[in-house]
Amino acid sequence: MKASSAPHESPLRIGDRNLDVMKPRVRDWLLANLAEAKSVVDVRIATPSSAGVANETLFVSTVTSHGDGPRYVFRLQGEEHLYPNADITFHARVTCEVGRRSAVPVPRIFGIEDDPSIIGSRFMVMDWVEGRVPPDVPNYHRAGWLKDLPPAEQEGIWRDCVEKMAALHAMDPANFEFLKEMAITTGQRPDQGRSGLQAVLQYWDNYAVWCGANQTEIIEYARNWLWSNAPRDRPDAFSWGDARLPNTIVRDGVCVAILDWDMVSLAGPEADLAWWALADHKHTVTQGIDRLPGIGSPAETIRLWELFSGRPVRDLDWFLVFTAYRQALITFRLFSLSYTGDALEPDFLTAPGIGFQWLASLLDLELPGPLTMPFLSLEL
Incomplete structure (x- = not known):
């Protein structure tokens, strides 16, 4: 669904966000496009205290002639910093389809604005979902509201989020075949008849070319290994992508919204379970930090998922390598965005991130830098 533009003046550039300048433009857009906002007389805009790098988010609170009005979330089109060809229209479509095809809670999408001159970029408007997000920075295992809860309440949240993921x-x-056609860096499209797993492998191959990591020996080795050892005859199945607790909203002990479709695909649930495992290890055992007592280990998460889904996991060893491959590529891209030297690869690999270290551990490869975050058994 697309909404028409509200009147506006000069454009704003991404990175030049002046909230005072944006306020009347956001108010006018709401007045012009949302029936429930007809009585809005003013807006207040805030930005998240901790946000990801793939997109910008604005929290918009409205004021009406009668007091506080509806609240909204504006997600702004990114500049392709972390993911190539990122498109809010794609995110909106996934969100709407998930809401239509399942009982999984997702925010309501009110509209998409294609005119970038209103607030400096294209944007979509979502419903404000009341609740709290498990913190990412610092991670919830270190500090924050989730850590402060009794273990029994932590466990209830973990179990509910795993059930929602299942x-x-x-x-x-079949309702998500369009995920195979997600834009990739070379302009190619997955061949007709390819599986969801083959399509997502092709996407990440092209991501490696886009970010320059394909010139790294360990990435090229992992790429060839993944294609040569890819599981055969796997049925397509939905994969959330960035499957982590910080991509949920929690209220009264239950998950009331699942967020973030930057890595969504038809790679299947094992892709999510492996990603969940890496995210867990990244913030606990590799840093010597105790996991919250109510949050299950990766092995316990997998067993709980099997209980909810009614089937065992399959091909997890392959998906652990695939997860490490994706994490390594993302880390390479993040490092390259902030790097100012002449030789990225040698400097980067002297202090490799967890993705590269897991690849080295899982594929028995050597890295020039120390192996400080190796893969540790999931103890299944």
């Missing part, structure tokens, strides 16, 4: 995986993949 419900995502149970959706009919």
Whole structure:
């Protein structure tokens, strides 16, 4: 669904966000496009205290002639910093389809604005979902509201989020065939008849070319290994992508929204379970930090998922390598965005991130830098 533009003046550039300048433009857009906002007389705009790098988010609170009005979330089109060809229209479509095809809670999408001159970029407007997000920076295992809860309440949240994730995986993949056509860096499209797993492998191959990591020996080795050892005859199934607690909203002990489709695909649930495991290890055992007592280990998460889904996990060893490959590429891209030297690869690999270290551990490869975050058994 697309909404018409509200009147506006000079454009704003991404990175030049002046909230005072944006306020009347946001108010006018709401007045012009949302019936429920007809009585809005003013808006207040805030930005998240901790946000990802793939997109910008604005929290918009409205004021009406009668007091506080509806609240909204504006997600702004990124500049392709972390993911190539990122498109808010794609995110909106995934969100709407998940809401339509399942009981998994997602925010309501009110509209998409294609005119970048209003607030400096294209944007979509979502419903404000009341609740709290498990913190990412610092991670919830270190500090924050989730850490402060009794273990029994932590466990209830973890179990509910895993159950919601299993419900995502149970959706009919035929309704998400468009995920195979997600834009990739070379302008190619997956061949007709390719599986969801083959399509997402092709996407990440092209991501490696786009960010320059394909020139790294360990990335090229992992790429060839993944294609040569890819599981055969796997049915397509939905994969959330960035499957982590910080991509949920929690209220009264339950997950009331699942967020973030930057890495969504039809790679299947094992892709999410492996990603969940890496995210867990990244913030606990590799840093010597105790996991919250109510949050299950990766092995316990997998067993709980099997209980909810009614089937065992398959091909997890392959998906652990695939997860490390994706994490390594993302870390390489993040490092390159902030690097100012002449030789990225040698400097980068003297202090490699967890993705590269897991690849080295899982594939028995050597890195020039120390192996400080190796893969540790999931103890399944």
